[in-house]
Amino acid sequence: MKITIEKKDNAITVIIAGRLDTSTSVQAEKEFQTLYNTEAEEIIFDCSELEYVSSSGLRLFLSVLKLSRSEGKHVFFSKMNDYLKEVFTMTGFTSLFEFK
Amino acid sequence: MLLGQFHEIMPRLQQLEKLVVSQLESELSHQDIALSGIEHRIKTEDSYIGKLERKGQKYQSISDITDLVGVRIITFYTDDVDKVAAIVKGLFNVDWKNSVDKRKRQELTSFGYNSLHYICNLREGEFSDISFEVQMRTTLQHVWSAIEHDIGYKGTVRLPPEYRRQFSRLAGMLELADDEFSRLRTTMNKFRRHIHALVESGRLDEVPLNSDTFRSFLEMKPFDKLNQRIAAVNQAEIYPASLLPFRHVLESFQLETLGDVDALIRDYSDDAYQLALAQFAITDLDIVSEYIGLQNLCFVYVLKNGGGRTGIKAIYDILYGPQEGNADLADLIVQQASQLPFYQQNT
Numbered sequence: 001m002k003i004t005i006e007k008k009d010n011a012i013t014v015i016i017a018g019r020l021d022t023s024t025s026v027q028a029e030k031e032f033q034t035l036y037n038t039e040a041e042e043i044i045f046d047c048s049e050l051e052y053v054s055s056s057g058l059r060l061f062l063s064v065l066k067l068s069r070s071e072g073k074h075v076f077f078s079k080m081n082d083y084l085k086e087v088f089t090m091t092g093f094t095s096l097f098e099f100k
Numbered sequence: 101m102l103l104g105q106f107h108e109i110m111p112r113l114q115q116l117e118k119l120v121v122s123q124l125e126s127e128l129s130h131q132d133i134a135l136s137g138i139e140h141r142i143k144t145e146d147s148y149i150g151k152l153e154r155k156g157q158k159y160q161s162i163s164d165i166t167d168l169v170g171v172r173i174i175t176f177y178t179d180d181v182d183k184v185a186a187i188v189k190g191l192f193n194v195d196w197k198n199s200v201d202k203r204k205r206q207e208l209t210s211f212g213y214n215s216l217h218y219i220c221n222l223r224e225g226e227f228s229d230i231s232f233e234v235q236m237r238t239t240l241q242h243v244w245s246a247i248e249h250d251i252g253y254k255g256t257v258r259l260p261p262e263y264r265r266q267f268s269r270l271a272g273m274l275e276l277a278d279d280e281f282s283r284l285r286t287t288m289n290k291f292r293r294h295i296h297a298l299v300e301s302g303r304l305d306e307v308p309l310n311s312d313t314f315r316s317f318l319e320m321k322p323f324d325k326l327n328q329r330i331a332a333v334n335q336a337e338i339y340p341a342s343l344l345p346f347r348h349v350l351e352s353f354q355l356e357t358l359g360d361v362d363a364l365i366r367d368y369s370d371d372a373y374q375l376a377l378a379q380f381a382i383t384d385l386d387i388v389s390e391y392i393g394l395q396n397l398c399f400v401y402v403l404k405n406g407g408g409r410t411g412i413k414a415i416y417d418i419l420y421g422p423q424e425g426n427a428d429l430a431d432l433i434v435q436q437a438s439q440l441p442f443y444q445q446n447t
Binding site: 089090 | 386387392425
């Protein structure tokens, strides 16, 4: 799994390529620390190259959402493939996140 | 000389102002009284000089001037003014001789000045020798006072009787509005208690569906049983979420009472569980949102009542606003449901 973080204007875009499962979530959590305590108003997860997300990955997204909200930031998901849409829908998490 | 004393005392006035405001804010918050605002000021030098020019002969020393520090507490309702007054009495020593209840004035246009003014001192500490003024009034009284001041109603030019009559009528109207807001709040609180009692006693058919009643209904955790049944498929954790946004979806189904919502749960839970089972059983996902039960109930309701893909998309439009991806999400749900008996029986 590879994570690329790009900062532009008021937004941080996080491109996750590969699988976000139990083991890679640990690495991702460390890399996501740079998302906090910034002046960015939006965090956008670009899911165009995300192949798979497990419950650990969902929990990681939830923790990013919680921390970001406390800083007044919005969290968006973009370029979701059908598989990811299905995961978010069946778990009821479509209602918790915003999509672009 | 009095001006010199004013400059000397200024640092103490600043400390006193901070202490008084801090104590008031803390206690008002603790007592859960919602306020429109708390304003505070130290009298400016110009205002102080103006006061000395108008009434200087009254004052022997600076301690005779009781409003060098002023705090104004602005409430939403008239009956909260008395609650705030009780709090002020509890916190500080009140100089009753110099305090005024201007609400008892009889002038026809006195609405804006119908404040309660307490002259107070701290009960103890190094600043307890300096008096300060606490004014308490409603938002409408405050607005009126500001407008009256802006128009210059109390200026040096005496206004003709027809203008004074207009002021009088407006003052009366605002006073009436103030009383009616208080009465309305009391009525609303009684209504909420009544609804809460109906919900708790299970008389849900008598309770109309709206934001207040739905909130009370959710306190009974009506979707927990279905959520736990779904979560048990994969021993999943249920992530808490507010279900309030779904009220609009339920209203779009023409459900009118909490009894209708209860019937939805009773009549559609089994099929909602089957839909969730079809989604989850082939995954290893062990976390779901608290939305899951109500969400699937709504999907099943739409599909069993002929709503189809359009109806599912409408649910997403209500929850998230019209977005491009809503149609794709609707397609997914229809696809998942298409293998299930309840869907096949209804199409």
